[in-house]
Amino acid sequence: MTQRAVAIVGGGIGGLAAAVALHRRGWRVEVLERAGEFTEIGAGISLWPNALRALEALGLAGAVRALGAVEATGGVRDLRGRWLSRTDNAELARRFGHPLVVLHRADLLRVLSDALPADSLRSGSEVSAVREDGHRVVIVHRKGESRHDLVVGADGLHSAVRRALWPTAAGPRYAGYTAWRMVTEPLAEPPREGAATWGRGARFGYTALPGGRTYCFATASLPAGAASGSSEYAELLGRFASWPDPIPALLAAVPAGAVLRHDLYDLPPLPSFVRGRVALVGDAAHAMTPNLGQGACQALEDAVTLAHCLDTTPDVAAALRSYDGLRRPRTQAITRRSARLGAVGQLSWPPAVLLRDTAARLTPTRATLRSMTPVLDWTVPGAPVTETEHESH
Numbered sequence: 001m002t003q004r005a006v007a008i009v010g011g012g013i014g015g016l017a018a019a020v021a022l023h024r025r026g027w028r029v030e031v032l033e034r035a036g037e038f039t040e041i042g043a044g045i046s047l048w049p050n051a052l053r054a055l056e057a058l059g060l061a062g063a064v065r066a067l068g069a070v071e072a073t074g075g076v077r078d079l080r081g082r083w084l085s086r087t088d089n090a091e092l093a094r095r096f097g098h099p100l101v102v103l104h105r106a107d108l109l110r111v112l113s114d115a116l117p118a119d120s121l122r123s124g125s126e127v128s129a130v131r132e133d134g135h136r137v138v139i140v141h142r143k144g145e146s147r148h149d150l151v152v153g154a155d156g157l158h159s160a161v162r163r164a165l166w167p168t169a170a171g172p173r174y175a176g177y178t179a180w181r182m183v184t185e186p187l188a189e190p191p192r193e194g195a196a197t198w199g200r201g202a203r204f205g206y207t208a209l210p211g212g213r214t215y216c217f218a219t220a221s222l223p224a225g226a227a228s229g230s231s232e233y234a235e236l237l238g239r240f241a242s243w244p245d246p247i248p249a250l251l252a253a254v255p256a257g258a259v260l261r262h263d264l265y266d267l268p269p270l271p272s273f274v275r276g277r278v279a280l281v282g283d284a285a286h287a288m289t290p291n292l293g294q295g296a297c298q299a300l301e302d303a304v305t306l307a308h309c310l311d312t313t314p315d316v317a318a319a320l321r322s323y324d325g326l327r328r329p330r331t332q333a334i335t336r337r338s339a340r341l342g343a344v345g346q347l348s349w350p351p352a353v354l355l356r357d358t359a360a361r362l363t364p365t366r367a368t369l370r371s372m373t374p375v376l377d378w379t380v381p382g383a384p385v386t387e388t389e390h391e392s393h
Contacts, residue, residue: 014282014299015154021307044215081244159284201348
C-alpha cells in the first residue's frame with residue numbers, strides 16, 4: 001500500500017501534535033512552518049488533565065511531566081489578597097486522573113518536535129495557496145509546490161488555510177482586553193501556591209515553573225492596538241506594582257525586556273472544521289481566550305482525535321467529517337465558556353465586582369470542581385473509560 005502523505009501548515013503545538021499522531025500511524029508527514037525555526041519564547045503553558053490524556057495517547061506524557069511543575073494549590077484572590085476560591089491539585093488528579101502541570105511552551109514544542117523525523121520539519125516555508133485537485137490537495141509555499149492526500153491547517157488565529165478555503169468566514173474578534181506574559185528569573189522563595197488576582201477591569205496571575213521560576217500573566221481592558229507610553233515592563237509596573245503580595249516581588253524579578261504583550265481574540269464559530277481533504281486544528285479552527293487555559297489543551301485533543309478518525313475510516317473525506325462532528329461542538333462550547341469567564345474576570349463597575357467576588361467566595365470547592373468536569377473529563381477516542389473518569393461525573 002502506498003504511504004499516505006499529509007502536509008501540516010503551522011509548526012506550533014497543534015501542528016506538531018498532529019504530525020506526531022499521524023507519523024506514528026504510518027503517514028508521511030511534512031510540517032510547513034512560516035518562521036525560520038520551530039520554537040516559542042517567553043511564556044508558560046498550563047496543561048490540564050485532558051491535555052495530559054492526549055499526550056499519553058501520543059506517548060509523550062511522561063517526557064512532558066518531567067519538564068513541568070505541579071502546584072499544590074491554585075485559586076482566585078481579590079484585590080486585598082483574600083482567597084475567593086481554591087483548588088487542590090491532588091483532588092484534581094484524583095477526580096480526573098492527572099494534575100495540572102505547568103511548563104515553558106518552548107519545552108513542550110521541543111518534546112513534540114523531537115518525536116518527529118528531522119527531515120519532516122520545514123521551517124521558512126510560508127504557504128501562499130491551498131487548492132483541491134481531485135483526490136489530492138496542492139500546497140504552494142515559499143520553497144515550492146507539493147501534493148498531499150491530506151492537509152491540516154494548524155496555522156493559528158490568522159490562518160492562511162482558513163482564509164483560502166473558508167473565504168466568507170468571519171475573522172477573529174477582539175475580546176476587549178490585552179494580555180502581558182512573562183517569566184521571572186529564579187526566585188530564592190517562589191510562591192508555593194498559584195493564583196489569579198481579580199481587580200477592576202484587570203487581572204494578574206502567576207504559577208510555578210521548574211527551577212524556581214514563575215510564569216506570570218496580566219490583563220487589562222483596553223482598546224485593540226493600544227500602545228504603552230514607554231515600555232511594556234513600565235506599563236506593568238504602573239498598573240500592578242501596588243497589587244497584593246507576592247505580585248510586586250514577582251514583577252521585580254522579571255527581566256525588563258522579557259515582557260510579551262498580545263491583544264486577545266477569539267474566533268466566531270465556523271460552520272465546519274473540514275473541507276474535502278483539508279482539516280483545521282487548534283487556533284485555526286477555534287481560537288479562544290486563555291481564561292480556561294484550554295487553547296493548547298484543545299489543540300492536543302484535536303490532534304489525537306484527527307489521527308483516530310483517519311485510522312478508523314479509510315476514506316479521508318469521511319474521516320474528516322467524523323472529526324468535525326467530534327470536535328466542533330466541544331471546542332466551540334469551550335470557546336464560549338472561556339469568553340464568558342473572561343467577561344466576568346474583567347468586570348470594572350464596583351457593584352458588579354463586589355457581586356462577582358462574593359459569589360466566588362460563597363461557591364463551594366466541590367461545586368467549582370464539578371463545573372470543570374465538562375472541560376476536563378475528556379476521553380481519548382477509542383480508549384476504554386476508566387474508573388477515575390466514572391468517578392468524576
